[in-house]
Amino acid sequence: MRDPGELYELTADAVMVPEGLHLVAGLTGFADAGGAVSQFTEYVLSTLDHTVVATFDADALLDYRARRPIIYFDQDHLTDYQPARLQVYLATDEIGQQFLLLAGFEPDFRWEQFTAAVLELIDHFKVSSTTWVHAIPMPVPHTRPIGVTVSGNRSDLIESMSVWRPHTQVPANALHLVEFRLQDVGATTAGFVLLIPHYLADTEYPSAALSALESTSAATGLIFPTDRLREQNREFVARIDEQVQENGELGKLVGTLEQRYDAYMEGNPLRSPLTDEDGELPSADEIAAELEKFLMIKRTRDDGSGS
Structure with missing residues (x-):
């Protein structure tokens, strides 16, 4: 396997990251029911102070033909090209607690190398725990609280929060592999799969983002502003x-x-x-x-x- 360090660059602000922070992750591009992950990460970045501490190489990881970036056409010329980004941020919650956020597109290529790179960053920053969110459509009503399926090795969260514990095969995403490798090395990790009403799967359902925030708070103790949402x-x-x-x-x-x-x-x-x-x-x-x-x-x- 290629050197994981080829896939990312640390920024100058990386030296500001204290040891022992929580890493929170949400990647878009696969089965993001209710827009849970995209809303979750966008809301965190729009409401909390943050700075970029690591940037992944989009040219190595992204299939541009499948997920084309946006460029603006202004009458007779092109403006404001918006490339896809996959970055690690140092953020501060509502009461001053710092944490790391891995957000952006889910890699199309080099999953093993990407996973090794994430584990390398986790080791570099001496991360205390990794929590990630994902959302799938299920035939459940919007009039009831959004349920979650919890995976990983946080037995406290599994026992108290996981409402559905199936024995099944599922299509993996990149953060599944990250969690799998973290378990292999005994690192603390938890994944939350949000069970979103199937008839709202193609909407931007604010309750889905709220559930992502609440699940993350339960796992990390981080406090997020939620009034607007x-x-x-x-x-x-x-x-x-x-x-x-x-x-x-x-x-x-x-x-x-x-x-x-x-x-x-x-x-x-x-x-x-x-x-x-x-x-x-x-x-x-x-x-x-x-x-x-x-x-x-x-x-x-x-x-x-x-x-």
Whole structure:
């Protein structure tokens, strides 16, 4: 395997990083249901003081043809090229606690070398624990708290927070491999998989980001400002609830999901809260299409451009 150090460069600010910080990670590009990871990392970077301490080589890790960067066309010339970034930040939470944040795109290439590079950085900064978040769509209702599946070697978090513990094969992402290698060397690590309502998987669901923040707080003790996000979530849920009330099929879907969720959480011997019955519920695509149509109409009305 190539030298892991080829994939990243430390910045001048790297010397400012004290030993023993928590590393928090969230990478975008795969199954980011509800925009949980993208909202989570963007919100942290927009609300907390931070500085870049390491930058990964995008040319070595990113498939540009699959995930093209953005460049702006201003009438007759190009401006403001925005390359994809994968970086480690030194950030400070709401009460002054410092932590490291690994955020950006999920690598398309060189996963083993990238994983070795992350472990090298963890060793370099003497990281105390690594916590990462991921989100997948599941047939669960938006009217109940977002559940999580916890992996890693934090038995305290697994016992207190993991609501679904399947025996299954799943498509891996790069942070799965990082966690796997950290377990091999006995480093403290926890992964949170957020279980997002399948009919909201293609939206930017503020509750998903809130769940990511709350899970990270539970694992690290870090404190994040959430007032703005909670207000956005109240407005978002109000719109969804309005559509559910107006659409019988949506109401039937949510009601059935609520019954199954509640039965599972009360200890009913179901295999999971995700059991479905053939032909009873609209598909995720159908429900998402209905919601997107409703939200588009609602946005038009709110902007004053509708009748």
